Amino acid sequence: MVEGLGIFFTVLLGVGILHWVSLRFVRTSKVRAKNLRTIFWYFYGIFFLSFGLLRFSDLDSSNKVLALIQAGIGLAVLILVAMGKMNEEVKE
Numbered sequence: 001m002v003e004g005l006g007i008f009f010t011v012l013l014g015v016g017i018l019h020w021v022s023l024r025f026v027r028t029s030k031v032r033a034k035n036l037r038t039i040f041w042y043f044y045g046i047f048f049l050s051f052g053l054l055r056f057s058d059l060d061s062s063n064k065v066l067a068l069i070q071a072g073i074g075l076a077v078l079i080l081v082a083m084g085k086m087n088e089e090v091k092e
Contacts, residue, residue: 045075055067
């Protein structure tokens, strides 16, 4: 019961922080929002690529194909962000 309440309040706090950040994000200019979105996609791609490669290099892992797919998605996101395909143009 205590563990469940701990998880509940942790999730509630996390959702509250995400809500606060999203409200601040809405009030930013379009150029700043585009820059923040680009940083997010770079972080997401690096995160996915690195954890896919870590899962692939794990000797006990039986899902090597899924790890390669995860790393491939991360690499694809990084390439698309570098090419400018993940963000729309800012008209300001």
